[in-house]
Amino acid sequence: MSGHSYDAEKYWKANLRLIFGSLIVWALVSYGFGIVLRPMLSGIPIGGTDLGFWFAQQGSILTFIALIFHYAWRMNRLDKQFGVDEE
Amino acid sequence: MSQFAINIMFVGGSFLIYILIAVWAKAGSTKDFYVAGGGVHPITNGMAIGADWMSAASFISMAGIIAASGYASSAYLMGWTGGYVLLAMLLAPYLRKFGKFTVPEFIGDRFYSKQARLVAVICLIVASLTYVIGQMAGAGVAFSRFLEVDSTMGLIIAAVVIFIYSVLGGMKGITYTQVAQYCVLILAYTIPAVFISLQLTGNPIPALGLFSTHLDSGMPILDKLNQVITDVGFSEYSADVDSHLNMVLFTLTLMIGTAGLPHVIIRFFTVPKVADARWSAGWALVFIALLYLTAPAVASMARLNLMTTVYPDGTAAEPIRYEDRPQWVKEWEVTGLIKYVDKNEDGRIQMYNDASDEPGTAFQAEAEARGWKGNELDVNRDIxxxxxxxxxxxxxxVIGLIAAGGLAAALSTAAGLLLAISSAISHDLIKGSINPGITDRGELLAARISMAVAIVVATYLGANPPGFAAQVVALAFGIAAASLFPALMMGIFSKRINNIGAIAGMLSGLVFTLSYIFVYKGWFFIPGTANLADTPANWVLGISPLSIGAIGALVNFAVAFVVANATDEPPVEIQELVESVRYPRGAGQAQDH
Known part of the structure; x- marks a missing residue:
């Protein structure tokens, strides 16, 4: 892929949008639900503790896995769509 | 068969497998040595990253840390996994596309500066060396505990095994031994956890057991644990932390630091394609999560087990008599990891929170009324x-398996770190600066010699750990977060950051972070040189020295941005280089230049 073509720019913008969206979820489940917003979620019980505790010890890790696979899947499709994938 | 013979069999058997792999996976070129030939399958690489990443600390100590502090140590769980999201989206695919062998090489090329490359080499060596000392010491301890040899002797045996497969096979040997080591360590970790979860909750999956009902009491297991430990004066297991800001920054430092640690990044250079680098990150986190989702369950269940061992008839009744203690307590007393002192001389084991400055002082009065004269059981967290x-x-x-698993965790991480160090020396220093005309054969020899020297240095430091070895988390993650991660990220996502900006950013991030750590921990960790006591009351805005790396990263970004915008923009060919790493097509194999 060469230089500053219109498609190249669109591809990179699509990548940035995807990263931005993923990182919002990434921050929300860990720093949000797991730490700062935990007191607000304390009313939601889950197995002897609260939802915030679950996010801090399990939920955020499971979300991270889903985020990476989603990103890989979307990007690999985007590569093909814009013809920048490897043969 | 005696336990000693079983342990020897498991550890010896696993070592034999590692050495056979090494002979099979001998490196024939620098490309084999640095990036395992560049043809590793993404799932294989994910497993190798898992073993590379999960150290003796993850395997032996993490569950114990969580057991002791409960919710507060969630920072480790989130921090040491969340970094993979950053790797997958912000670094790994582009650095794979760049297609070179080391992290400093990217920094040197992107910022068209030998000085930038040198700064990166120094950061890499300090961060990795600190980290590797802990692994070597951990391997020595595991040896002495399970195989009844002196820990220095154990350290030397471990070093010889690493020497064989990493000097012979380089990254190629390390990759396939790490896959074997991952299998050993994950089996060793999960098998006992499954049985404990079954016994306490009837659920065979520990991660689900953690939120299930405790069979004996009919209460949710975390409720039961909270109740038992608050009964004897400890704070609640699920209690919130004092400073959300500090916990956020600590978690962020661990995440950014994880993403910036070179021994993890270089593992992404071993896969054939950019798309594979993305998948690899996902698989790596799946394999890591198998342990990280089990650890908090092990932590709470083992702590509850310990409490019910000491208080078999409930916390209101008298604790167990010392002579009635179970067999495992007797066995671990021998190692000194469990210590009992009968302070009130009643022959029973009083275990409770006797620290007067902690919450639960109302309990201190109760303890005195019951004739307790202080906590009598000292349990090392590794237990x-x-x-x-x-x-x-x-x-x-199963005990034999734990011995082999602990060693697998220490050896695999040590080997990955040693490769990062030796490739920085042979590729970035020798080929990059001292002798650019060196042949491939000559460089391969140089890489092997650097590896051998790195192993000898690490072994020596493992046996005689300097003061800073205990500060792995602060130092390695602080440096990786404040210097390497921002430089790499800006190199990919900005065309405007130039050589002067990058160097100014890295140095100011580094100096800021190290100064903050040194103020509380002592300058260069020399005892007695700390300016302020390392207590929350002294920390600026309640930010601990462990959490400062995230702020250091911000300083790096800000300084680089300001300085770069005040100076000339990078030359056209550098802007084209940035452009090219953003598009996967044409990555081919990681190549020499």
Whole structure:
């Protein structure tokens, strides 16, 4: 892929949008639900503790896995769509 | 067969497998040595990253840390996994496209500066060396505990094994031994956990057991644990932390630091394509999560087990008599990891929170009324994992497996770190600066010699750890977060950051972070040189020295941005280089230049 073509720019913008969206979820489940917003979620019980505790010890890790696979899947499709994938 | 013989069999058997792999995977070129030939399958690489990443600390100590502090140590769980999201989206695919062998090489090329490359080499060596000392010491301890040899002797045996497969096979040997080591360590970790979860909750999956009902009491297990430990004066297991800001920054430092640690990044250079680098990150986190989702379950269940061992009839009744203590307590007393002192001379084991400055002072009065004269049982946190098989009454081969697993965790991480160090020396220093005309054969020899020297240095430091070795988390993650991660990220996502901006950013991030750590921990960790006591009351805005790396990263970004915008923009060919790493097509194999 060469230089500053219109498609190249669109591809990179699509990548940035995807990263931005993923990182919002990434921050929300860990720093949000797991730490700062935990007191607000304390009313939601889950197995002897609260939802915030679950996010801090399990939920955020499971979300991270889903985020990476989603990103890989979307990007690999985007590569093909814009013809920048490897043969 | 004696337990000692079983342990020897498991450890010896696993070592034999590692050495056979090494002979099979001998490196024939620098490309084999640095990036395992560049043809590793993404799932294989994910497993190798898992073993590379999960150290003796993850395997032996993490569950114990969580058991002791409960919710507060969630920062480790989130921090040491969340970094993979950053790797997958912000670094790994582009650095794979760049297609070179080392992290400093990207920094040197992107910022068209030998000085930038040198700064990166120094950061890499300090961060990795600190980290590797802990692994070597951990391997020595595991040896002495399970195989009854002196820990220095154990350290030397471990070093010889690493020497064989990493000097012979380089990254190629390390990759396939790491896959074997991952299998050993994950089996060793999960088997006892499954049995403990079954015994306490009837659920065979520990991660689900953590939120299930405790069979004996009919209460949710975390409720039961909260109740038992607050009964004897400890704070609640699920209690919130004092400073959300500090916990956020600590978690962020661990995440950014994880993403910036070179021994993890270089593993992404071994896969054939950019798309594979993305998948690899996902698989790596799946394999890491198998342990990280089990650890908090092990932590709470083992702590509850310990409490019910000491208070078999409930916390209101008298604790167990010392002479009635179970067999596993007797066995671990021998190692000194469990210590009992009968302070009130009643022959019973009083275990409670006797620290007067902690919450629960109302309990201190109660303890005195009951005739207790202080906590009598001192339990090392590593016990939580090491004694798991015995607590759950599992057969001797599970103990052998734990021994092999602890060593696998230490060896695999040590080998990955040593490769990062030796490739920085042979590729970035020798080929990059001292002798650019060196042949491939000459460089391969240089790489092997650097590896051998790195192993000798690490072994020596493992046996005689300097003061800073205990500060792995602060130092390695602080440096990676404040210097390497921002430089790499800006190199990919900005065309405007130039050589001067990058160097100014890295140095100011580094100096800022190290200064903050040194103020509380002592300058260069020399005892007695700390300016302020390392207590929350002295920390600026309640930010601990462990959490400062995230702020250091911000300083790096800000300084680089301001300085770069005040100076000339990078030359056209550098802007084209940035453009090219953003598009996967044409990555081919990681290549020499």
């Amino acid at each position: 939580i994992v090491l004694a798991n098989p015995e607590i759950a009454n599992l057969p001797g081969w």
